[in-house]
Structure formats: C-alpha cells, structure tokens
Amino acid sequence: MQIGEVTAEDQRSVERWMSEYLTRENRDLGRGGAVCPFVGPAREAGAIRTETLLAEPADGVEELVTYLRDRIRRFGDRPVPEGKEPLTALVILMQGLPRHRWRLLDTAQRRLKRETVxxxxxxxxxxxxxxxxxxxxxxxxxxxxxxxxxxxxxxAFHDILFLHADPVLFAEYQRRFGNRYESGKKVSREFRELYTRALRLPAPTGNSYIDYQSITLLHALHQPRTVHQAESSFYLAGQAKEILFSLVLGEVRAAQEGIVSDDLGRSSWHLRRATAGLRLLSEFWDLLSTLSPAEFHSFRNALGSASGLGSYKYRVLEFALGVASSSIAAAYEGVPGVETEVYRAMHDASLYDDALDLLVRLRLLSARDMWPDRDLPAVREAWASIYREETISSGLLGWAESLMDLAQAFGRWRWLHLLTVERIIGYKPGTGGTTGVEWLRHVASQHAFPELWEARSLLEGGDAGGCPSSLRSPQGPGTGTSRDQEWEQT
Incomplete structure (x- = not known):
C-alpha cells in the first residue's frame, strides 16, 4: 500500500457527500441537526485533510490495519489553525480494493477502535x-x-453514543468529558442516561484471572427468580447459551472475512469452529430435557413473558446466517445498545450473501442471477456444479461442505429445541406469546443456505474418489485444469 494523489473527481465526490449529506439534516436520522455535527465546523476551519491509499487488489485486513495504524500515529503531524486542533480530521480514500473487499474496512475499524480511543x-x-x-x-x-x-x-462530547458500552472505551471518554457530567453543567437527558449506565460497569478487582474473565460480574448476574434448583439449571443454561451465541457469531463473521479475502482455507477453518460451537449449544437441549414438566411449571410463572424470542444475540446470528426476516428487528426497537446491534446485522451482508458473491466471482453464477432477485434454479445449479466437477480433495468442495456442516448443525439445534419444548410443555403456548411447538416446527423446517441443500436433488451417483471426467484432459488424467487451479491463478 502507498499514498497516492487524490484525483479531482474523487475530491469533488467527497466534497459533495460532505456538503449535501453530512452537514445537512436527514429525516431518516431520527433527530434534528446535521448527520455529522463535526464536519461543518471542521470544514469551515479548513481542518479536514484528504489523501488516497493505493491498495493492492489482494490486500486484506492485516494490510489495512497496518496502514491505518500508521496514519493514526501520524495524525497530529499536519499543522492546523491555532485553536482549531480539536476539529482536525483526516479522510483516507481507499482505491484499488475490489468492491467485495470494501467491507474489510468494517473489520479493520473494529480492530483499531480501542487503541485509537x-x-x-x-x-x-x-x-x-x-x-x-x-x-x-x-x-x-x-x-x-x-x-x-x-x-x-x-x-468529541457526543461520542458517548459509541463508547458507553465498553468499560475501557468509556474510561477514556470519562477522563476527557466526565467533568461536564459531574459539574452539574447542562447535558441532554439521553447523554446523561448513557453516562450513568456506563458508570455501573464493573471495576477491576486486581486479580488477573477474575478481571480477564469478568468472573465477579458473571456470578453476580446469576439471579434466578425462585428457590427451585430446576430454575437454576434453566437460568444458567440460558446464560451459557448467550455466551456461545457470541462465540459462533464471531466465527461466522471471521469465516465471512475469509470469503471476502478470497481465502477459502481460512473461511473453512472458522466455519469448522462455528459448527463445533453450534454442536456444543445443542448439548444444552440434553441438559434442559432433564427438567420434568412439573419442575418447569414450578418456576414458569416467574418467567412472565420472558422467552428465547428475546435473545438478540441469537437473532443477530440468524441474520449472519441469512435466515431471519427484517420484521424480527422491530422487536428490539427502543432497547438501548441492542437495537443498534440488531439493525447493524440486518444491514450487513450474511455469510450466505458472501458465499453467493464468491460463486459470481468464480463465474459459476452471473451477476444477473443475483440482482434484483435471486434466480433460485441458477443458484441451485451453481452449487450442484461444484459437486459434479470437483474432486473430494478440492478446496472449493471442502469449503462448500463446511458450509453444509454449519447449516446442518444449525438445523439440528432448531429441531432439538422443538423436541425439548414438546417434551416439557407439550402443545401449550410459548411464554413469548407464540403458538409454541407449532411455531417452532415451522421455524425448524427452514434451512440455512437453502439452495445448497436443494442442489442435492440435482446430483446423481459418480466416481467418489477420482477426478470427474469433466475435468480430465483428452491427453489423459492429470493434465486438465481444475477449478482449484483456476482459483489459485486468480
């Protein structure tokens, strides 16, 4: 990567974006004022500098992080008008990255956020x-x-919106702006609520293991509503599942990063761990199946309307797998912090989106097959062609099967949920207001990566151990070009 000259066309495009979008009100924003209250004053002060990064098409997250870390370190080098230092900003235009890699900027930002703050x-x-x-x-x-x-x-002061949920990030914000909250100065109600909530985050104990794992906080959060031991098992299992949802989600996102970086080996590695996490999650249904109907009903009233439907981390995982509808996000509107995470996942590409985008780059699908609506027969045939044309040692086929392992583990989780609920409460309504087993049966019938499952119907038997005839050269085996070799060349 190297610094390049900002073209006049790019500079005009950025200037228009700033003047016509960032510095103006937008009715979709949910509040009055400019989209970014920082940009207007910074532009007036002449404190915004623009530069271009010339990236290589194959550059990934590590290269982006390395470059951006250097620019962050050098951020204060450029002189600005006296008294305008807080308004200084650097805008870095990214050139050379293909569009499917632009989302690597999201990952790079998350990696750099803490050290930058x-x-x-x-x-x-x-x-x-x-x-x-x-x-x-x-x-x-x-x-x-x-x-x-x-x-x-x-x-800036308004960055409480982005820093209140992480103790380390909030500590830096408090060090710079805490006096404004604590001196009695006028602060908006929303900002003060976020600040007060952040103050309740746990303080370090001095024990490295306890602090590293937040053990004190974890045990303090074990607060069942009744004295029944059955509820304690139910309660702890639910908390453990929430943590494992985060584990699986993190691995799914890492697998997506591998796809976007055109590194199928890396993607398959993370898919493997995500699948293991889902298998571990499924074991909790065995634990919960040990609750008798009488034991569950001994504490069910204490649940009120609480239900697994309220698990936002699970919903985010569903979005990441591409199996949830956007209407589900509405259930979290108005929930601080949670609402933002759910909608971010809804806006983001799913694992399956990235998988199909890869098939387009491999010319197994055309862009026309994906836009404006997915051509389902074409997608099924694209997956089927991988199974027809690749050997069992193929990296592409192995990656497809890694996706299938994850989809199967996810489906198994859903079916075991159904069976466990059916065993414990029968056909009564669920605590969240659903029809219970009937609703779960409908959900369980919906596959992750549906066309990958359906492609099996298009396949017939063949040579399971050798090279398919479609890839054999007329001169004899071993002289043709497999799609794996083509992948390495691209």
Missing part, C-alpha cells in the same frame, strides 16, 4: 455497503458514502 481519537469507516446504523434510527444505515473511505478525528 486510548489516544483520544475516533476512527470511522464509510462505503456504499456500510452496515453501521444511526443511533437514533437503527433502521437507517447512516455511514454509506459514494466511495470507500476511513475518517480519523479527535474524540
């Missing part, structure tokens, strides 16, 4: 597909720009 700075990513939601209206993807870019600026 510790320096009193903020780093944000923008691109045409950016999933970041607006805080006041999470259904609005606020960070979309005409070109992929990264912005670096000084931390």
């Amino acid at each position: 510790e320096q009193g700075l903020m780093v944000g990513q923008f691109h045409p597909d950016c999933p970041e939601p607006a805080y006041w209206n999470p259904s609005f993807a606020v960070s979309r720009s005409p070109l992929p870019l990264v912005a670096i600026r000084h931390m």
Whole structure:
C-alpha cells in the first residue's frame, strides 16, 4: 500500500457527500441537526485533510490495519489553525480494493477502535455497503458514502453514543468529558442516561484471572427468580447459551472475512469452529430435557413473558446466517445498545450473501442471477456444479461442505429445541406469546443456505474418489485444469 494523489473527481465526490449529506439534516436520522455535527465546523476551519491509499487488489485486513495504524500515529503531524486542533480530521480514500473487499474496512475499524480511543481519537469507516446504523434510527444505515473511505478525528462530547458500552472505551471518554457530567453543567437527558449506565460497569478487582474473565460480574448476574434448583439449571443454561451465541457469531463473521479475502482455507477453518460451537449449544437441549414438566411449571410463572424470542444475540446470528426476516428487528426497537446491534446485522451482508458473491466471482453464477432477485434454479445449479466437477480433495468442495456442516448443525439445534419444548410443555403456548411447538416446527423446517441443500436433488451417483471426467484432459488424467487451479491463478 502507498499514498497516492487524490484525483479531482474523487475530491469533488467527497466534497459533495460532505456538503449535501453530512452537514445537512436527514429525516431518516431520527433527530434534528446535521448527520455529522463535526464536519461543518471542521470544514469551515479548513481542518479536514484528504489523501488516497493505493491498495493492492489482494490486500486484506492485516494490510489495512497496518496502514491505518500508521496514519493514526501520524495524525497530529499536519499543522492546523491555532485553536482549531480539536476539529482536525483526516479522510483516507481507499482505491484499488475490489468492491467485495470494501467491507474489510468494517473489520479493520473494529480492530483499531480501542487503541485509537486510548489516544483520544475516533476512527470511522464509510462505503456504499456500510452496515453501521444511526443511533437514533437503527433502521437507517447512516455511514454509506459514494466511495470507500476511513475518517480519523479527535474524540468529541457526543461520542458517548459509541463508547458507553465498553468499560475501557468509556474510561477514556470519562477522563476527557466526565467533568461536564459531574459539574452539574447542562447535558441532554439521553447523554446523561448513557453516562450513568456506563458508570455501573464493573471495576477491576486486581486479580488477573477474575478481571480477564469478568468472573465477579458473571456470578453476580446469576439471579434466578425462585428457590427451585430446576430454575437454576434453566437460568444458567440460558446464560451459557448467550455466551456461545457470541462465540459462533464471531466465527461466522471471521469465516465471512475469509470469503471476502478470497481465502477459502481460512473461511473453512472458522466455519469448522462455528459448527463445533453450534454442536456444543445443542448439548444444552440434553441438559434442559432433564427438567420434568412439573419442575418447569414450578418456576414458569416467574418467567412472565420472558422467552428465547428475546435473545438478540441469537437473532443477530440468524441474520449472519441469512435466515431471519427484517420484521424480527422491530422487536428490539427502543432497547438501548441492542437495537443498534440488531439493525447493524440486518444491514450487513450474511455469510450466505458472501458465499453467493464468491460463486459470481468464480463465474459459476452471473451477476444477473443475483440482482434484483435471486434466480433460485441458477443458484441451485451453481452449487450442484461444484459437486459434479470437483474432486473430494478440492478446496472449493471442502469449503462448500463446511458450509453444509454449519447449516446442518444449525438445523439440528432448531429441531432439538422443538423436541425439548414438546417434551416439557407439550402443545401449550410459548411464554413469548407464540403458538409454541407449532411455531417452532415451522421455524425448524427452514434451512440455512437453502439452495445448497436443494442442489442435492440435482446430483446423481459418480466416481467418489477420482477426478470427474469433466475435468480430465483428452491427453489423459492429470493434465486438465481444475477449478482449484483456476482459483489459485486468480
């Protein structure tokens, strides 16, 4: 990667985006005022600098992080008008990355956020597909720009919106702006509520293991409503499942990063661990199946309307797998922090989206097959062609089967949920207001990656161990070019 000259066309495009979008009100934002209250004053002060990064098409997250870390370190080098230092900003235009890699900027930003905040700075990513939601209206993807870019600026008072949920990030914010809250100065009700909530985050104990694993907080959060031991098992199993949802989600996102980086080996590795996490999650249904109907009913009233339907982390995982509808996100509207995460996942590409985009890049699908609506027969045939044309040692076939392992583990989780509920409560309504078993049976019948399952119907028997005839050269085996070799060449 190297610094390049900003073209006049790119500069005009960024200027238009700033003047016609960032500095103006937007009714979709959910509040009054400019989309970004920082940009207007910074432009007037002449404190925004723009540069271009010339990336290699194959550059991945590590290269992006390395470059951006260097620019963050050098951020204060450029002189600005006296008294305008807090308004200094650097806008970095990203050139050379193919569109499917623009989302690597999202990953790079997440990796750099903590170390950037510790320096009193903020780093944000923008691109045409950016999933970041607006805080006041999470259904609005606020960070979309005409070109992929990264912005670096000084931390501002309104950044409580982005820093309140992480103890380390909040500590840096408190160090710089805490006096404004604690001195009795006028602060908006929303900001004060976020600040007060952040103050309740656990303080370090001094024990490295306890602090690293947040053990004190974990045990403090074990608060069943009744004295029944059956509820304690139910309660702890639910909390453990929530943590494992985060584990699986993280591995799914890492698998997506591998696809976007055109590294199928890396993607398969993370799919393997995500699948193992789902298998572990399924074991909890065995534990919960040990609850008798009488034991469950001894504490069911204490649940009130609480239900697994309220698990936002599970819903985010469903979005990441591409199996949830956007209407589900509405259930979390108005829930601080949670609403933003759910809508971000809804705006973001799913694992299956990225998988199909890869098939387009491999010319197994055409872009016309994917837009504006998915051509289901074409997608099925694309998956089927992988199974017809690849050997069992093929990296492409192995990756497809890794997706299938994950889909099967997810389906097994859903069916075991159904069986467990049917065993314990029969056909009574669920605590969340659903029809219970009837609703779960409908959900369990919906596969992740449906066309990958359906492609099996298009296949016939063949040579399971050798090279398919379609890949054999007339001169004899071993002289043809497999799709794996083509992949290496591209």
